[in-house]
Amino acid sequence: MIRRALVKDVKEIKSLNDRYREEGNLLPRSLTDIYENVRDFFVIDEDGKIGGCVALHVVWEDLAEIKSLVIDRDFRKKGYGDRLFLTAMSEARDLQVADVFALTAIPAYFTARGFKEIDKSVLPHKVWAECVKCPKFPDCDEVAVKANVSEWFATYGAKFGTEEVA
Ligand SMILES: CC(C)(COP(=O)(O)OP(=O)(O)OC[C@H]1O[C@@H](n2cnc3c(N)ncnc32)[C@H](O)[C@@H]1OP(=O)(O)O)[C@@H](O)C(=O)NCCC(=O)NCCS
Structure with missing residues (x-):
């Protein structure tokens, strides 16, 4: 099932981030950062085993x-990535946020799911406050991708269906 993260999941979320950081070019996340932002996270929980996360x-x-x-390697190719992706989009819709963006090393994953590449410089300065923590700063090789939430659901909602968050 997909559920909101609980405080007890934080160490496993950090472990996922650490294990796949290189592959996904993910920003390192400290335990403090994850505890403080735990309400942002959703996890896959299969009988108590955390198989993936998104925030x-x-x-x-x-x-x-x-x-x-x-997504943990043992949980890949089962559609969990798309389910978590849809969960994040649904959360944005429920919060009535207009646009969603991501900074990613695999823009193709997002553009295949209806996001468009954008110039990073159009993102608000607030976003860069976090980038300063990245070891690669200021030579960022990530690509910014963005989608309008209502337009995304109008076009891709039927394809992705609905996601029940426990
Ligand atoms: C990307 C990721 C979340 C996908 O998880 P998943 O859905 O379980 O993975 P799957 O193997 O089932 O692939 C699902 C889709 O993702 C695509 N995908 C996987 N890795 C990709 C990559 N590196 N680049 C582009 N697309 C990728 C697959 O082509 C597939 O697309 P399709 O459904 O159109 O065929 C997972 O590979 C992962 O955790 N990677 C490491 C961390 C990472 O890169 N995160 C994204 C950072 S923004």
């Missing part, structure tokens, strides 16, 4: 970021 972080009145989308 939706609200940035501003009209903008949220999809972060930390990771």
Whole structure:
């Protein structure tokens, strides 16, 4: 099942992030950071085993970021990535956030799911406060991708269906 993360999941979320950080070019996340933002996270819970996570972080009145989308290797190719992706989009819709963006090393994953590449410089300065923590800063090789939430659901909602969050 997919459910909201609980405080007890934080260490496993960090472990997922650490294990696949290199593969996904993910921003390192400290335990403090994850505890403070635990309400952003959703996890896959299969009989108590955490198989993946995603976070939706609200940035501003009209903008949220999809972060930390990771699926454990044993859980891949089962559609969990798309289910978590849809969960994050649904959360954005429920919060009535207009646009969602991601900074990613695999833009093709997002563009195949209706996101468009954008110039990073159009993102609000607030986003860069976190980038300063990245070891690669200021030589960022991530690509920014963005989608309008209502347009996304109008076009892709039927394809992705609905996701029940426990
Ligand atoms: C990307 C990821 C979340 C996908 O998980 P998953 O859905 O279980 O993976 P699957 O193997 O079932 O692949 C699902 C889809 O993702 C696509 N995908 C997987 N890895 C990809 C990559 N590196 N680049 C582009 N697309 C990728 C697959 O092509 C597939 O697309 P399709 O459904 O159109 O055929 C997972 O590979 C992962 O955790 N990677 C490491 C961390 C990462 O890169 N996160 C994204 C950072 S923003």
